[in-house]
Amino acid sequence: xxxxxxxxxxxxxxxxxxxxxxxxxxxxxxxxxxxxxxxxxxxxxxxxxxxxxxxxxxxxxxxxxxxxxxxxxxxxxxxxxxxxxxxxxxxxx
Numbered sequence: 001x002x003x004x005x006x007x008x009x010x011x012x013x014x015x016x017x018x019x020x021x022x023x024x025x026x027x028x029x030x031x032x033x034x035x036x037x038x039x040x041x042x043x044x045x046x047x048x049x050x051x052x053x054x055x056x057x058x059x060x061x062x063x064x065x066x067x068x069x070x071x072x073x074x075x076x077x078x079x080x081x082x083x084x085x086x087x088x089x090x091x092x093x
Contacts, residue, residue: 003025006025007021007022007025008021010024010025031043032051035051036051036052036053036078037053038053039053039076044083045083046083047083047084047085047086048082048083048085048086049080049081049082049083049086050080050081050083051078051079051080052078052079052081053076053077053078053079054076054077054078054079055074055075055076055077056074056075056076056077057074058071058072058073058074059072060072
């Protein structure tokens with residue numbers, strides 16, 4: 001399902017226009033992005049998903065072609081965890 005299909009499905013379920021559904025989806029993405037960028041909070045949609053910024057330590061890796069060691073600097077990543085309802089849906093229940 002791509003974004004336009006998701007917007008259409010949301011509009012039908014919520015009985016709103018596609019424009020309104022798209023605006024809500026955009027606002028949700030921006031809000032989650034803002035909180036994750038700050039890194040001081042975890043965003044949780046109960047039963048569905050949670051988003052959290054995590055810190056990755058610096059490490060040494062190897063170039064697969066040459067075997068030469070590479071230094072990868074420390075940085076940040078996003079951890080996304082599935083909630084209980086989403087996990088049940090994945091099982092087909």
